[in-house]
Amino acid sequence: MFKHFITLQWKSFWRSATASSGLWMKIFMGFWAVYFIGMMILGAVGAYFGIKEKLCLDPLTVVNKFLVYWWVFDLVFRYALQKMPVINIKPLLILPFKKSKTVSFALGKTVLSFFNVIHGFFFVPFSILLIVKGDASWIQVLFWNIGLIGLIYANNFLNILVNNKDNLIYLIGGTLAILGGLHYFGYFDITTYTAPFFQGLYNTVYIWMLPVLVSVVLYVIAYKSFLKDLYLDAGLASKSKNIKTENLDWLNRFGKTATFLKNDIKLIKRNKRARSTVILSIVFLFYGLLFFTGAIEAYEGPVWRIFAGIFVSGGFLLSFGQFVPSWDSSYYPLMMTQNIRYKEYLSSKWWLMVIATFISTILASAYLYFGWETYMAILVGAIFNMGVNSHIVLWAGAYVKTPIDLTSNKKAFGDKQAFNIKTLMLSLPKLALPMILYAIGHYAYSPYAGYALVCIAGMAGFAFRNMVFNKIERIYKTEKYKTIWAYKQKK
Amino acid sequence: MIEVQNITKTYSGNTVLNIEHLVIPKGDSFGLVGNNGAGKTTLFSALLDLIKPTTGHIENNGIDVNRNEKWKTITSAFIDETFLIGYLTAEEYFYFIGELRGLNKADVDDTISKFEDFFHGEILGQKKYLRDLSKGNQKKAGIIAALIGNPEVVILDEPFANLDPTTQIRLKKIIKELAADPEITVLVSSHDLMHVTEVCDRIVVLDKGEIIKDLATSEETLKELETHFNK
Numbered sequence: 001m002f003k004h005f006i007t008l009q010w011k012s013f014w015r016s017a018t019a020s021s022g023l024w025m026k027i028f029m030g031f032w033a034v035y036f037i038g039m040m041i042l043g044a045v046g047a048y049f050g051i052k053e054k055l056c057l058d059p060l061t062v063v064n065k066f067l068v069y070w071w072v073f074d075l076v077f078r079y080a081l082q083k084m085p086v087i088n089i090k091p092l093l094i095l096p097f098k099k100s101k102t103v104s105f106a107l108g109k110t111v112l113s114f115f116n117v118i119h120g121f122f123f124v125p126f127s128i129l130l131i132v133k134g135d136a137s138w139i140q141v142l143f144w145n146i147g148l149i150g151l152i153y154a155n156n157f158l159n160i161l162v163n164n165k166d167n168l169i170y171l172i173g174g175t176l177a178i179l180g181g182l183h184y185f186g187y188f189d190i191t192t193y194t195a196p197f198f199q200g201l202y203n204t205v206y207i208w209m210l211p212v213l214v215s216v217v218l219y220v221i222a223y224k225s226f227l228k229d230l231y232l233d234a235g236l237a238s239k240s241k242n243i244k245t246e247n248l249d250w251l252n253r254f255g256k257t258a259t260f261l262k263n264d265i266k267l268i269k270r271n272k273r274a275r276s277t278v279i280l281s282i283v284f285l286f287y288g289l290l291f292f293t294g295a296i297e298a299y300e301g302p303v304w305r306i307f308a309g310i311f312v313s314g315g316f317l318l319s320f321g322q323f324v325p326s327w328d329s330s331y332y333p334l335m336m337t338q339n340i341r342y343k344e345y346l347s348s349k350w351w352l353m354v355i356a357t358f359i360s361t362i363l364a365s366a367y368l369y370f371g372w373e374t375y376m377a378i379l380v381g382a383i384f385n386m387g388v389n390s391h392i393v394l395w396a397g398a399y400v401k402t403p404i405d406l407t408s409n410k411k412a413f414g415d416k417q418a419f420n421i422k423t424l425m426l427s428l429p430k431l432a433l434p435m436i437l438y439a440i441g442h443y444a445y446s447p448y449a450g451y452a453l454v455c456i457a458g459m460a461g462f463a464f465r466n467m468v469f470n471k472i473e474r475i476y477k478t479e480k481y482k483t484i485w486a487y488k489q490k491k
Numbered sequence: 492m493i494e495v496q497n498i499t500k501t502y503s504g505n506t507v508l509n510i511e512h513l514v515i516p517k518g519d520s521f522g523l524v525g526n527n528g529a530g531k532t533t534l535f536s537a538l539l540d541l542i543k544p545t546t547g548h549i550e551n552n553g554i555d556v557n558r559n560e561k562w563k564t565i566t567s568a569f570i571d572e573t574f575l576i577g578y579l580t581a582e583e584y585f586y587f588i589g590e591l592r593g594l595n596k597a598d599v600d601d602t603i604s605k606f607e608d609f610f611h612g613e614i615l616g617q618k619k620y621l622r623d624l625s626k627g628n629q630k631k632a633g634i635i636a637a638l639i640g641n642p643e644v645v646i647l648d649e650p651f652a653n654l655d656p657t658t659q660i661r662l663k664k665i666i667k668e669l670a671a672d673p674e675i676t677v678l679v680s681s682h683d684l685m686h687v688t689e690v691c692d693r694i695v696v697l698d699k700g701e702i703i704k705d706l707a708t709s710e711e712t713l714k715e716l717e718t719h720f721n722k
Binding site for chain 2: 333338485
């Protein structure tokens with residue numbers, strides 16, 4: 001029985017339109033996998049020696065202290081990214097499979113998920129170091145690990161259970177952020193209450209049973225609820241909410257562009273996948289803290305300020321823009337047969353990005369706290385984003401041919417075809433160019449000269465707008481048939 | 492007037508469309524029938540410049556669709572669900588299409604009010620996005636959207652499929668009215684021989700990409716078609 005499921009999975013993976021795409025993609029994905037694994041292992045080694053030799057503390061105690069954050073963060077991370085264990089269930093319902101088998105296969109599949117395995121690359125080397133370098137008893141380390149595995153799988157099944165309950169996850173994420181904040185500012189330290197538990201996993205011979213038990217119970221609950229929902233009108237049904245027709249007439253002042261602008265705003269409001277770009281741009285707003293607070297040494301070079309400036313003001317531009325026109329992939333043939341001038345379509349996307357960049361820049365004024373110079377970097381980054389990067393992303397978009405499934409947000413980082421060589425090459429200047437310009441000005445004359453250079457480049461971009469749009473329009477036209485064809489290929 | 496000249500479409504050595512010459516005069520109601528894979532949708536897609544023919548070209552109102560985009564102002568189509576914007580309500584979708592064709596809200600309201608019995612109370616004011624409507628209701632919305640803005644050429648691919656009997660009858664009435672207008676050219680494809688003979692003055696049978704019959708509709712047409720497909 002399971003053999004059938006496995007062959008089905010195998011075929012669905014290798015025959016999907018995306019998997020069969022180029023060698024470059026595989027190399028690229030492979031590179032990232034190796035990179036992540038490498039970082040985890042390095043992190044384990046670094047954590048062990050860093051804590052022991054620099055801080056002169058016991059590595060295990062310190063790690064145990066922070067494990068509670070790790071655990072909650074893992075849950076939030078999974079919620080955002082881990083795909084639900086959906087095998088193509090509908091055609092199987094009436095075949096002579098036992099439903100229980102289908103469910104246990106679907107759940108069992110998640111056990112091998114990347115999100116579970118990745119933790120091993122941290123904890124295994126860390127545990128080995130504990131035993132070899134720190135004279136920890138291997139049996140206790142083993143119990144500790146079993147307990148952690150229990151927690152990981154508890155998250156795994158919990159995530160399946162709470163999937164699609166957005167409020168709950170915001171609550172958990174919010175609590176994490178608040179507790180983290182209270183901890184950081186020294187008001188309340190949650191870890192004093194949780195560390196003993198994690199320490200207990202190591203110190204006692206029985207506490208590890210608790211997380212294991214919890215994960216087993218969660219598995220059973222998930223199993224039961226899946227089994228119960230295996231009907232077309234229950235778990236397999238797509239949900240629909242009552243909604244209202246919206247006018248957005250106030251946008252009409254943008255003329256012909258407004259038609260598309262109104263549509264794009266609805267696109268972002270009503271589709272999970274598009275909404276996540278807005279969330280990402282908010283995250284990027286905070287990204288600058290890493291640079292300007294000097295939290296990470298490597299980022300302290302002056303040139304990195306511009307890098308941060310580009311990201312802080314351009315989070316939306318970079319995350320939304322890179323998928324133009326794929327956002328409209330599900331109705332691209334409609335667009336191509338309407339009486340539309342491509343320039344109007346493009347300029348609506350351009351306005352959207354410029355407006356979003358503008359808003360981000362206003363919000364980023366909180367960085368004034370770190371001084372004028374810091375905010376200047378963001379301002380200059382914003383000008384460069386509006387003037388130059390907005391055009392580059394649209395240009396690069398002409399080569400993006402990945403259809404986007406608007407209703408799902410699980411693939412935000414998994415759109416493989418989005419990375420082809422052309423887009424990769426085109427995305428380089430988005431970051432490298434302003435950094436180089438700034439470096440020239442900064443080292444040749446002064447920081448202000450650097451800002452001025454980047455700023456001038458941004459202004460120049462505005463001046464060339466029409467020319468660039470014409471060029472992009474031509475590319476879109478020559479790529480039209482290929483794009484229509486590619487958008488027809490569903491995953 | 493639509494003129495197809497020496498058009499072929501080949502996918503890796505496999506010819507799916509091969510039409511030497513086909514003229515559809517203005518005001519015609521043109522029906523396209525054929526089995527699966529006969530090339531009906533391919534022909535319509537080429538007409539809408541959604542695929543590029545391997546050889547030949549198509550002129551719509553004297554404009555080569557591959558070279559110039561002016562045909563878009565007079566042409567509208569509903570081919571499949573890729574012509575719907577799933578996250579809009581039906582009203583928003585109609586207004587969007589209307590705006591693209593230079594109509595204001597009142598004009599659009601005016602047009603769609605004529606089709607209220609066709610909608611059968613299932614399209615307007617539904618508090619649902621198009622993607623959450625049933626296949627049949629999606630189709631209703633798509634077909635009516637193709638009629639917004641007084642197009643001169645209306646292309647409908649399989650408009651009868653997925654519709655309930657009542658709606659099929661109402662759709663036939665709508666298409667007949669369009670066909671009666673000498674300014675409007677209607678192109679319809681269908682698997683249903685009865686429907687298509689009822690609404691079209693001229694029927695073309697495609698088989699493996701080639702035209703094998705070109706009939707002016709008469710009393711005997713349905714019989715002739717049935718015999719042909721019963722081979």
